[in-house]
Amino acid sequence: MSTTPGWYPDPSDPTRSHLRWWDGSGWTEHVHRQQPSLVKPPAGQYPAPAPSPYPPSQYPAPGVRAIATPDGQALGNLGLRLLARVVDAIVITVVAALAGRSALQVMTSLTQTTLDRVVAGDSAAVSDLVANASYSAASRELTLILVVVSAVYTILTTRFYGATPGKALCGLRVRDWERPGLPTTGQAAVRWIGSDMLGSIVGLWYLIDFLWPTWDQRRQAIHDKLARTVVVKRR
Known part of the structure; x- marks a missing residue:
């Protein structure tokens, strides 16, 4: 039996009209309809070699939102x-x-x-504070500390x-889209720059970046796309 991860005819489907993802050690829950061009292997040879309908360079197929990485995670x-973001924000804020x-x-x-002074009716109180x-020096110092803590912590x-x-804590991890394993230092840094750093400069960026996976075909945030990473569930 082949141990190579890939899409193969679903052995539980008597019509052999669907493909199921084989992760190298067992069948997963990921199933989709087989393309007409795929050739069915002889019965009893599952998982049998079959071309993936989602080549790594094209996965997922146009119009189909991914539910897993090309290797099935x-x-x-x-x-x-x-x-996860809320938990991290709390930790970073406390440390900073x-x-x-x-x-x-x-x-x-x-x-x-x-x-x-404001309560006492002093109308110049706020302008004096600004x-x-x-106050300005302390604000700059605290902002710098927050940025450094965020960068070190996240990267x-x-x-x-x-x-x-x-x-x-939420059972998630970051990996490269096409290969499993830890992200590189460059990828980790680009993710932080594309999310936290830009978000600290333009507040609306946080919201746009966070919501991006809701319509993205690979369910990636913008910072994921920049770093070619994706957030997956731990196996």
């Missing part, structure tokens, strides 16, 4: 990806707040003073573990 759904606690204390103190040099965990803690 199921793609992660949007709900789990959202939950601890690392930049001195700057955060300055901003908190000045903000509280401004609120007290023009306050100490390193993706590169060496295939997932951020949030994704790991």
Whole structure:
């Protein structure tokens, strides 16, 4: 019996009109109708070699949204990806707040003073806060810390573990679209730049990037496309 992953005639289909994905060790749940041009092998030889209707360069077929990578690993759904992002955002925020606690204390103190002045009817309170040099310096420091923490946290965990803690908690991981295994350092960095970095510059980018998989044929976010990666469910 061949152990090569691929699409083969479904042995559970008596009409032999459907193909089922063989992952190298067993049949998966992924099934689709066989193309008329495919030649059926002799009975009893399953999984028998058969040309894949989805060559790696064309997978999935036009008009068909992928449910798995070319080698059969199921793609992660949007709900789990959202939950993973929330978890990661909380972790990054807490770590950045601890690392930049001195700057955060300055901003908190000045903000509280401004609120007290606003309550007292001081109309110049907000403009004074915006023009306050100490507040601006603390804000820049905290922003820089947040960016650095986000980059280190996201890039390193993706590169060496295939997932951020949030994704790991949700049963997700990141991989190259065409091959299994850990993403490269370049792919991990491009993913972060295409998501968090651009999102911190243009807030609307976060929303566009996150929603992109809902209509993308390969269910990739924009940062996935830039890095040629995809988010999948752990096997």
